[in-house]
Amino acid sequence: MKTEHLSEDRLVRAVIDLGDLSEPEKRHLLACPRCKTEWEDLEAQLQKLGRTAHRLAPGPFRAVSLTEHKLRPRPFWRPRWAFSWGAAAAAAFALIVFLWGAPFKPETDGLGDEMRIEMTETERFTLEIDRVSEDALPQTLSDLFDEGLSALDEGFLHFLLPVSGDDEFSDQRRNGGTKPC
Amino acid sequence: MYQPDEPGERVDTGTPSNTEALVTKALEGSREAFEEIMRLYQGQIFRMVYMRTRSRMDAEDLTQEIFLRAFSKLCALKDAGRFRAWLFGIAVNRIRDHHRKRRLRSLFFVQPQAPSEGTEIAVQNPYESVSGLAEQEFWKRMEPFLAILSPMEREVFLLRTVDELSVGDIATAVHRREGTVKAFLHRAIKKLRRQPLLLRWLKEEIP
Numbered sequence: 001m002k003t004e005h006l007s008e009d010r011l012v013r014a015v016i017d018l019g020d021l022s023e024p025e026k027r028h029l030l031a032c033p034r035c036k037t038e039w040e041d042l043e044a045q046l047q048k049l050g051r052t053a054h055r056l057a058p059g060p061f062r063a064v065s066l067t068e069h070k071l072r073p074r075p076f077w078r079p080r081w082a083f084s085w086g087a088a089a090a091a092a093f094a095l096i097v098f099l100w101g102a103p104f105k106p107e108t109d110g111l112g113d114e115m116r117i118e119m120t121e122t123e124r125f126t127l128e129i130d131r132v133s134e135d136a137l138p139q140t141l142s143d144l145f146d147e148g149l150s151a152l153d154e155g156f157l158h159f160l161l162p163v164s165g166d167d168e169f170s171d172q173r174r175n176g177g178t179k180p181c
Numbered sequence: 182m183y184q185p186d187e188p189g190e191r192v193d194t195g196t197p198s199n200t201e202a203l204v205t206k207a208l209e210g211s212r213e214a215f216e217e218i219m220r221l222y223q224g225q226i227f228r229m230v231y232m233r234t235r236s237r238m239d240a241e242d243l244t245q246e247i248f249l250r251a252f253s254k255l256c257a258l259k260d261a262g263r264f265r266a267w268l269f270g271i272a273v274n275r276i277r278d279h280h281r282k283r284r285l286r287s288l289f290f291v292q293p294q295a296p297s298e299g300t301e302i303a304v305q306n307p308y309e310s311v312s313g314l315a316e317q318e319f320w321k322r323m324e325p326f327l328a329i330l331s332p333m334e335r336e337v338f339l340l341r342t343v344d345e346l347s348v349g350d351i352a353t354a355v356h357r358r359e360g361t362v363k364a365f366l367h368r369a370i371k372k373l374r375r376q377p378l379l380l381r382w383l384k385e386e387i388p
Contacts, residue, residue, distance in 0.1 A: 008374070009367075012371055016348065017363060020363070042370070044368070045383055045384070047342075047374075048387055049323075049342055049343075050342035052383070052387050053342075054228060054343060058221055059228075060224065060240065060241060061237070061241060063219075063223065064219050064244055065245070066215065067286060068250060141370075152384075161224065166307040
């Protein structure tokens, strides 16, 4: 009589969860030297792979700490949804200004040319002071630095890609990160 | 170097009852209990993150972030007995966010040339050069295999083989049903069996 050995699919299934095999398959697996060896070899390969990866991975240099970077509680006046709604409103406003710019154009205010020139000069001067106070380096020197990394800082990235939720276990919401509950 | 557990030691899944008791205490407001939990699990989480980022600095930062997040959301844990799966779930999410941010950065800006893997490992482990070389060799052989896996196949495979999570715990960590996890694992293991070079290397070279 020809013996029916377990297929590769059934062997893999046995490695994942022996309980998924039917009773006759289980009995065969434990009794048949060929199938049992294949099953044990596959188990051993997976264990060896995991053990090696674990053995070769470095350990941490420093201990984690609850005080090192304490999460700041979100202020009551700035709920989670406020930022995204604010950003959406700002974007909508910018779009309206862009599409229908004409109604927002300043009307002639009756000021004299001399006064207007002076105001423009003052504004330009103020902008220049602001620019220098923010970054005193000349443009040529600024270009030497890699602005790519600083331009997309963590806060901006957090805005673009909100943190994935870990709330699937409960309906309770975050409490500010200063205490467990 | 800070060593919460011995290097090379197999994953310490902790004494479940001990962890459960500590989690219960932490839920009651004991900061010391949570610090003890951090000490117990830091090594596991660090290695888990390291194997997915291959950067020690990122692994240090993300590990810190994961524990802070776990602390702030501990009251969301319904069953103290499932703490490990829950913690790994947070880690999976943080690592996913980390990779998304990196991809987004790379869309807009050219990153400065990263040091080659060998250089990084050598710098990271100045006193462990032999271990560093062995690690390079291991990942050189593992990466082609991991590259052919889908992201979810890769995640469940690593969670099962390296992090030693049960199918039920993986399902909790990745927010999928057990049957789905088994299907991903099934496909990943079958793909591993189609990697004769890796399997031969594991059999012949690894004690």
